[in-house]
Amino acid sequence: MPVVPHHFCRLFNFALLSLVFLLLNGCTLLQSSVKPSANLIKANNVKALTQWQANGKIAIISENKRQSANFNWLQHNEDYKTYFNTFLGINVLTVKRDSEGLMITVGGSTYQGDNPEQLVFDLTGWWLPMDQLSHWLKADVSGEEGSITRNAQGQINQFIPHCSQTLCSTDYVINYGAYRQVEQLLLPHSVTLQANGLTRQTLKIKIQQWR
Template sequence: MFSFYKGKLHLSYYFALASVFLSGCSLIPTQEPQALVEQTQQQRINQLSQLRQWQIKGKIAFIDKNARNSASLSWKVNENLPSQQLNLTTYLGINVLQLDSNANSHEIQVDGKTYHGTNLEALVYSITGLTLPTQALTYWLKGIPYQKTDHIIYQEVSQLPTSLTSQYNNELWQVNYAKYQQINGYNLATQFSIKKDDLLIKIIVNDWSTSN
């Protein structure tokens, strides 16, 4: 049974077990994969810094020492406005969480209730007890640094990120990347593990959409 933290919102009724997420169900796109673009590290950072509208669909799992839970994920980001919409649903299509953000106005619907705030990370924490780097993740998922002190380790031959380490809000986060695909000229990872202390978040992307 899943609850984010004691005293915070309990979502166990809505979440599918993370074993479904981790059991090896195929999430790889059926279309023929395109060859990865050859780039230097800086060329890749420069290119992906210009990618400001994108959407991912796939699976997400939250794993800590007490529980494992997963959901289907749809996350659409437009950094130009800025705005974002995030939806988590169970494999039965039951909505777990819905986020709508426009600039500094954030609305989260969960468990039949609606919450509003101007600080997204504080709002998420007040509901779930989780301290999540919500803004930084929009950069980290592209495999680029959010702040100058973020440290990226690259694969020697492909020059693609294998891991990113960040001291974000005085907390140590590590992101690992795998299964790169070329999406509309961008080299993007489709498997992520995001770790802080006892919390591990796993994301598998089966659809990247990009536009500018």
């Protein structure tokens, strides 16, 4: 059997990686051409934005580990479905909440429960307050819900929620940045959550597109 030269293998691997990056870039270009939802076009404040989609990247940073994933969040009123995938598109976590309840899929197995934050942590080690994130991502918060600080432009740059133990299993500090105009709204494209419970984690969320 003929032996394949090492330099040929390296060239083949480089070509394969180049093809993967081209495909990924192609997907990004396709995503950027997607039109915004009718609700996003009509909404004139963040509370009126009840049907939306956001995609981007998330980094989960703990004391001895850093993990990252791409995410795609679909929201319809209080129902949501969120996919977390590797950069190659392999799904690692799906969280779905609708009228039938909460379902979380990890490694091909589906689990049900009442508390998405605790269940996601038990299954993955990630502190993801999913129910609250559906509002926190778009900076849909009020002074009744927590402590708010704003920048010179009046945009929220920090929110410290007053969560009860039943709603939040840990204490959070949320920092916002990179506000950009999306239709009639100024929406954050950088959201950082600091989880200050028994397990400390930082979640860095970069939103590439609202629609």
